[in-house]
Amino acid sequence: MLESQLFWITIYIVSTAIENSIFKFTMDTFSKKKKNELVTVSMLVVMTVITVILTIIDMDINIKLAIAITNSLIIYLYNYEESKLKILIICSIYWLGFLGTEILAINIILALCGIEDINQLYSNKLLYLEVVIVTKLLLALMAWILKSIKIQFNKKLNIKQKEMIFIAIPILSNFINILVLHSFRTGAMDNYESKDFILEVSTNLSAISNLALIFIIIKVIKSFELRIENKAIKEKVEYQYNHYIQLQNAQLKVRQLYHDMNNHLICIENMNKQNEESKEYIDNLKSELNEWKSINTTGDMILDIILSEKKSICSDNNIEFNTDINFRNCNFIEMIDVCTIFSNILDNSIEACNKIDTGDKYIKIAGNIINRFFVVRCENSKINIISQNQNKIFTDKKDKFSHGLGINNIKDCVEKYNGNVSIDHTEKKFIINIYIPISSCSEVRQGGIDDELIYSNL
Missing domain, CATH: 3.30.565.10 (Histidine kinase-like ATPase, C-terminal domain)
Known part of the structure; x- marks a missing residue:
């Protein structure tokens, strides 16, 4: 069965369909749709067919990936209401996750089988099938995590355009670096004369990514300080409010007594006009009551x-x-x-x-x-x-x-x-x-x- 071409074509179709379904789920999670569901699904089916054909004819892995990424960007731009920068970031996150799960799946199979040479894995069809299955399971896990935390990118968070750019830099940089490292490991770069130049570019991208991460860390620290300040403000407001509510309740009780007590003191004062000590005492009581007025x-x-x-x-x-x-x-x-x-x-x-x-x-x-x-x-x-x-x-x-x-x-x-x-x-x-x-x-x-x-x- 593993030697059957029809079997592998079926695997390619199912595998690519799963990938594109998870990509659609990612788009639906992050963005608002502007086109009919049928249009989106039809475009994804076409993308699946193109990817399967390129796989069957054994197209270079980097070229095939570049075509898949381009198709995903076109589908996203055409079917969803988002800015170009945001679409670029979300697509990069998806493909970064896709490559990451594939590399993780390869490492898992290599470790379990005790194989060091990655080429042995690709030459063994059973091991390759295991890599495909594990990769899709990890992709499904990624989709489940997205659904669980219900990320609403840039809807609940007020992210400015400048900050979006700094977020995009490390994402895109890591995506390219993972792609380059994966290509070197699989031997896809062996036929490229400019591989030294590609390594140099990858290194520079890592440096730029670190600078962008420093900016993001500074923003996170400022955001943390703002949360502390808001908490302090809230606590102070609540303290002030509760304090005056207590004073209000106390004053309401005193007001209920004030009128009658004042009349009683006037009567007592009239009854003790000859007694200077009692008059002074009554005056002091009146003064104390006026404090509460x-x-x-x-x-x-x-x-x-x-x-x-x-x-x-x-x-x-x-x-x-x-x-x-x-x-x-x-x-x-x-x-x-x-x-x-x-x-x-x-x-x-x-x-x-x-x-x-x-x-x-x-x-x-x-x-x-x-x-x-x-x-x-x-x-x-x-x-x-x-x-x-x-x-x-x-x-x-x-x-x-x-x-x-x-x-x-x-x-x-x-x-x-x-x-x-x-x-x-x-x-x-x-x-x-x-x-x-x-x-x-x-x-x-x-x-x-x-x-x-x-x-x-x-």
């Missing part, structure tokens, strides 16, 4: 609590604190974002003021609706040096990573509502302006805001 001026309870807490901190640190915020028409902003925006603005301002040893320490924050935008302006005194480059703030603090999370938190929240953040500073003051549209407008008004308009009630 909400500012209740913004129209949002969470924001009132934030301002009340920051005002208390400013009072302890001798910082003049002035607020004028009307938040009544801004209920579209989520509670967690209210916490993030205002707590971070005021924390940064308090931190800057606390660096001042002598001189005025002040914070002025105002917010109102102006021309269909909710505009927030916060100004604080400062003495520290601030560097700004491409809208990024650089600090004189040693912990530069932790610093800046507050500004990033603010920007992330504002951008959720198609808003904008602008920062200005002089030698003695720092100003942050926030513009959040409250209508369908998508463009933020350019320029600053009128200080007299915003601060008119301060």
Whole structure:
């Protein structure tokens, strides 16, 4: 049976059909189809026939592979909606896997049979059949891995064109190097006079591939740092949110008691007008209760609590604190974002003021609706040096990573509502302006805001 030409033609047909089926699966996994299924299958059948004919006539392996790769690129370009660079990368990945599985299958059979000369393997038809079977099993395993991890190349990941090129370089380089090494091992290069030149090209490609890998490693490190930063931001936002929710719950309970308790104290005070000690004691209790009384001026309870807490901190640190915020028409902003925006603005301002040893320490924050935008302006005194480059703030603090999370938190929240953040500073003051549209407008008004308009009630 192994000597039958019909048997081997059948093996070639089945083997090539399996390869092209896995190639189609690869295309379907990575890309969106733009042609009818019948067109794609028909082109793959033609590709199968061409490959089988070239195998039967014993075409040079390198020429046959070049024709197969060219056919695969044509089929991919014609039938799927992808960029040329992405198609080139995916085809290279497939053929790199194809060659890799074939080489791995050869090494497995050589090891199992104790053969060192690869030519013995190709001259023994039974061993060659085993190589074909193992190769196709490994290709099927590769397809199963792709299906398991459900790779969606360049759909979930935002890969830029420049980065795609650097990814393509090592893939293509490794593909060519494996092809060259395989050709040398099988003796396919023995008849080529320019094999030394091919080796030189292969070596240079390896060097270029290493440079591209260095770039990719740098990108991976930066991506890892970004994930750490995002995690820190998320943890800080959740902490702030939970903190103010707890304060809100506590204040709601106190509010329930405040009115009745205050009336009781007035009655007791009237009953003990002659007793100075009891009067002083009652006044102290009233003062303690007033500490819990909400500012209740913004129209949002969470924001009132934030301002009340920051005002208390400013009072302890001798910082003049002035607020004028009307938040009544801004209920579209989520509670967690209210916490993030205002707590971070005021924390940064308090931190800057606390660096001042002598001189005025002040914070002025105002917010109102102006021309269909909710505009927030916060100004604080400062003495520290601030560097700004491409809208990024650089600090004189040693912990530069932790610093800046507050500004990033603010920007992330504002951008959720198609808003904008602008920062200005002089030698003695720092100003942050926030513009959040409250209508369908998508463009933020350019320029600053009128200080007299915003601060008119301060």
